[in-house]
Amino acid sequence: KDRKQKMSWSCQACTFANHQGTNVCSMCQTPRRGSQAAEANASSFGKGVVLKSEHIRSRSSIDRKDRHCPKKPIDGVVWQLSTLDQFHKSFRSLIDKYHFPRAACGAFSVANSILLRDILQAKAKASSGEFVLTQKEIRGIVERLQDIERVTEEVTKVMASIYNDRLKYTKDHAQAFPTPNDVEKYLRDWVANYEISDYLIKEMKGQTEDVGGIHFVRYNQYPERNGATFEEKARLAEEKRFGGHKFGDKARVELEEGAARFLIEPFVPERKLCRPEEWMDWRNKLSKQKSSQSPFQIFVLDLNGHFCTAFSCFVKKAGTGKEASPHLVMINTTNSSYISSGAPCAAYDIAFS
Incomplete structure (x- = not known):
């Protein structure tokens, strides 16, 4: 498990697990936090x-x-x-x-x-x-x-439809979601x-x-x-x-x-x-x-x-x-x-x- 975590980094924008050797998210193109690309991205945020x-x-x-x-x-x-x-x-x-x-x-x-x-x-x-x-x-x-x-x-x-369906599921199976954090996740x-x-x-x-x-x-x-x-x-x-x-x-x-x-x-x-x-x-x-x-x-x-x-x-x-x-x-x-x-x-x- 520890090795797997070291081999990837999680995008702060979309949470996609990217390969350690990349500096830009493969899913959303958000630059990795702390990289030079991230600094460049910050300056173009309003695009x-x-x-x-x-x-x-x-x-x-x-x-x-x-x-x-x-x-x-x-x-x-x-x-x-x-x-x-x-x-x-x-x-x-x-x-x-x-x-x-x-x-x-x-x-x-x-x-x-x-x-x-x-x-x-x-x-x-x-x-x-x-x-x-x-x-x-x-x-x-x-x-x-x-x-x-x-x-x-x-x-x-x-x-709205997916949210309502998911919320209903958490209420119908309340024992599986004991805390608000479990529901939100x-x-x-x-x-x-x-x-x-x-x-x-x-x-x-x-x-x-x-x-x-x-x-x-x-x-x-x-x-x-x-x-x-x-x-x-x-x-x-x-x-x-x-x-x-x-x-x-x-x-x-x-x-x-x-x-x-x-x-x-x-x-x-x-x-x-x-x-x-x-x-x-x-x-x-x-x-x-x-x-x-x-x-x-x-x-x-x-x-x-x-x-x-x-x-x-x-x-x-x-x-x-x-x-x-x-x-x-x-x-x-x-x-x-x-x-x-x-x-x-x-x-x-x-x-x-």
Whole structure:
């Protein structure tokens, strides 16, 4: 235990455990306290809430190692754009009001997925013929997700819902939380996969038509059951059938034959938790019942320590005669690149398989 503590340092902004050799947090880019970068950061503290970073790679340049990777993935583009800085001081009062974790990506990713659904569904209905976007149109969508008032409104709903659910759990299981500090620690814990799932189940209730529905691409967390506590421990039983008998980090543990690294969770017309091949079978059955498939899909991505939003679409370069190319557009609320973290490729591959 002592050796593990010496090998990492905890970020004062988001509490992420970073490798000892780094001076900037891998999660939120906050410089390590006492470093030269920290002094530089202090002088730029008042900078804006809107992020400008972009990262882009071809699908063929990214190595996906899990067993569900297609033998020959369809090539295209994974493009990450950042919107609002989830660690900006503008959101601190909201985080404190709902006793939310400082790393609020769980709320931002869900809020952005809902806003994206509304934006893209409206664009699809307004388009005549094939639904194809240009890079300029995608940047316009990103600008709408940089509207701090609109995003804050949606983030507030997510935070309030998770806070109320957590507070109810502490009251219903009062013996497990004997002191106010125990309650506060539970309230401030990072958002769990099941909490994102629960919120989207409520959000999608009553929706029957999957036009660009939201899907949750999440790691199979069954290998981490030994370290889970409280409600999360009980909820992980649902993932037993997907394998992962060995204990370890969900992104790196060696999986037995037949186990799934990633799970896909759709919510419309009904909620399911599926292996990638089960999701594909389910989508094929749905498509046979309808005259056409949705021209885009929206994803919340579990990035193993972070969450972000993404959507699949075809993008055509304006003024060229070239065919539109497959894109997975990631919407992130930090500057770090998560393109090669696993889940983006899993989402890309099911969207364009």
